[in-house]
Amino acid sequence: MAAGLKRMRAGSGEGLGFRPLYRQAKDVLTRRIAEGAWQPGQILPSEFEIAADLGVSQGTVRKALDEMTAENLLVRRQGRGTFVARHDDARILFQFFKLTRDDGERRFPDSRVLDVRVVRASPEARERLGLAAGDKVVQIERVRSLAGITCVAEGMVLPQKLFPGIESRALPNNLYELYAAEFGVTVARANERLKAVAATVRIAKHLEVAPGTPLLRVDRVAIDVGAARIEWRVSLCRSDEFHYLCELR
Amino acid sequence: MAAGLKRMRAGSGEGLGFRPLYRQAKDVLTRRIAEGAWQPGQILPSEFEIAADLGVSQGTVRKALDEMTAENLLVRRQGRGTFVARHDDARILFQFFKLTRDDGERRFPDSRVLDVRVVRASPEARERLGLAAGDKVVQIERVRSLAGITCVAEGMVLPQKLFPGIESRALPNNLYELYAAEFGVTVARANERLKAVAATVRIAKHLEVAPGTPLLRVDRVAIDVGAARIEWRVSLCRSDEFHYLCELR
DNA sequence: CAGTGGTCTAGACCACATG
DNA sequence: ATGTGGTCTAGACCACTGT
Numbered sequence A, B: 001m002a003a004g005l006k007r008m009r010a011g012s013g014e015g016l017g018f019r020p021l022y023r024q025a026k027d028v029l030t031r032r033i034a035e036g037a038w039q040p041g042q043i044l045p046s047e048f049e050i051a052a053d054l055g056v057s058q059g060t061v062r063k064a065l066d067e068m069t070a071e072n073l074l075v076r077r078q079g080r081g082t083f084v085a086r087h088d089d090a091r092i093l094f095q096f097f098k099l100t101r102d103d104g105e106r107r108f109p110d111s112r113v114l115d116v117r118v119v120r121a122s123p124e125a126r127e128r129l130g131l132a133a134g135d136k137v138v139q140i141e142r143v144r145s146l147a148g149i150t151c152v153a154e155g156m157v158l159p160q161k162l163f164p165g166i167e168s169r170a171l172p173n174n175l176y177e178l179y180a181a182e183f184g185v186t187v188a189r190a191n192e193r194l195k196a197v198a199a200t201v202r203i204a205k206h207l208e209v210a211p212g213t214p215l216l217r218v219d220r221v222a223i224d225v226g227a228a229r230i231e232w233r234v235s236l237c238r239s240d241e242f243h244y245l246c247e248l249r
Numbered sequence C: 001c002a003g004t005g006g007t008c009t010a011g012a013c014c015a016c017a018t019g
Numbered sequence D: 001a002t003g004t005g006g007t008c009t010a011g012a013c014c015a016c017t018g019t
Helices: A021-034 A047-054 A058-070 A089-095 A123-129 A175-183 A201-207 B021-034 B047-054 B058-070 B089-095 B123-129 B175-183 B201-207
Strands: A074-077 A081-084 A099-101 A110-120 A136-146 A149-159 A187-198 A214-224 A229-237 A242-248 B074-077 B081-084 B099-101 B110-120 B136-146 B149-159 B187-198 B214-224 B229-237 B242-248
Touching: A021 A047, A021 A058, A047 A058, A058 A074, A123 A149, A123 A229, A149 A201, A175 A187, A187 A229, A187 B187, A214 B214, B021 B047, B021 B058, B047 B058, B058 B074, B123 B149, B123 B229, B149 B201, B175 B187, B187 B229
Parallel strands: none
Antiparallel strands: A074 A081, A099 A242, A110 A136, A136 A149, A149 A229, A187 A214, A187 B214, A187 B242, A214 A229, A214 B187, A242 B187, B074 B081, B099 B242, B110 B136, B136 B149, B149 B229, B187 B214, B214 B229
16 A cells, blocks of 8 residues: 655745655554554564555655654564554553552552443543533543552543443453553553542542542543543552652653 | 774674664763763754764764754754753753643742751662762752742752752752753753652641641652762642643653 | 755665574 | 664755854
8 A cells, every 4th residue: 555655845835834754654654553554563564665655765764663663652673573562561561550669669550440330521521531511431440459459549531432332341450452452542642640639538448548648649641642532540549658650851 | 082983793702792883972972961071052063073073974973862862961953053951941841840730831930948958868868869878968958939839848968079069059940050050960860759748747837738738749869961860859749739740651 | 155953865784583 | 594673874955044
């Protein structure tokens, strides 16, 4: 499937419409992932094949692939090939799960689902996910534990349109892998807002702490490969024996 | 000043000692910044000049400069040149100051210094900064405000060796700029650990909240261009009208 | 205009993984 | 042995900034 990227020059139409070839290539390749033409874990054609397909040089394709790799969208392995990144536990731990035991050990948490239901989106949920009035969402509540300690109580809100039937499924520990494998929704990045709050009586019971205990409140909106907001999640985390790890660079 | 990078091939000595030329170039250039040969804000020689100096091609230098730019060590401006990144307020806000007003406005905070003193490092400070028993540190306490609201109370610990005489200076809002300009210490990145804690009586007074109010506790170790730990800082932040912003990608 | 970084190409060779 | 990505080079041309 040839694509035919367009070279844009200074004089062609508006002067500001310049878009490098490698960026156009990146857009095409990203779209193929977003549309599911290339599934997570799958191998891509070689750089030369993609180059021939798009009608550009191998070096240009390389630059596009390098940027997508930097964004954790692809994984490249010398001698083997380039693969669509999977949401395996290691990646989740590295990219999306920041809660860490104070001794530094990082592990993927166990989860226990408490409740799943379909409801009309609240005004706040609509605002956070960019939904219209009346849109339905799937609400999930669960608790998560590390090394046997229940340390996170979280609630999630998903647009039902994107995840048809998810409410009647068994939910695994690793939800993003499920989103990708079963619904073709590939989480690419997320924005988190952290606050400190006092544990309510209900939450305190789940986390086995005293009511009023300070908890980390992590408010996340997850964004997929196509830049759509696809999940709103609020996690309340014990931070007595755990901390949220953030590297500034 | 010619440098003469060495090409390493598979057979030369051990098989695993391979180091790409662009990485060697990066090391040389980074060292020049770390040693102060190139100061923040200063322009670097052109890619071709650096290439001639190091005895490699311009493309190889470019790859080194690109990586350093991605690490916020350099700033490149088409048509002008490549510059050593400065710790101006905009960079601090982008890279190191994550506290944000809930309405989304991001501003650089004002600071008021409460106390500065030189003491022997506590065991915890020694552990966090990698110091020896008996090493002295400079301790700084200050409060910071955004839009007129005092929202952060923080304490910092610096190895005295690296900052001789800082204890008798006026301290500006932007400390990292001071570190660079006056002590040749260039902060490159930092690790932060977040917890939720209850406000003590003393802290509550500073932040004008009730004792026991949940606060974000941000524990940061800052690392310089040479990978040395150069500052330990604990910030207690009000999170009623503010949040800590973190982008996962 | 000259000089900078940014893009794009083509080709050679190296390192790594697999058959 | 083959095929992949990784490094390195050389050169052409484009886009942007200043003089």
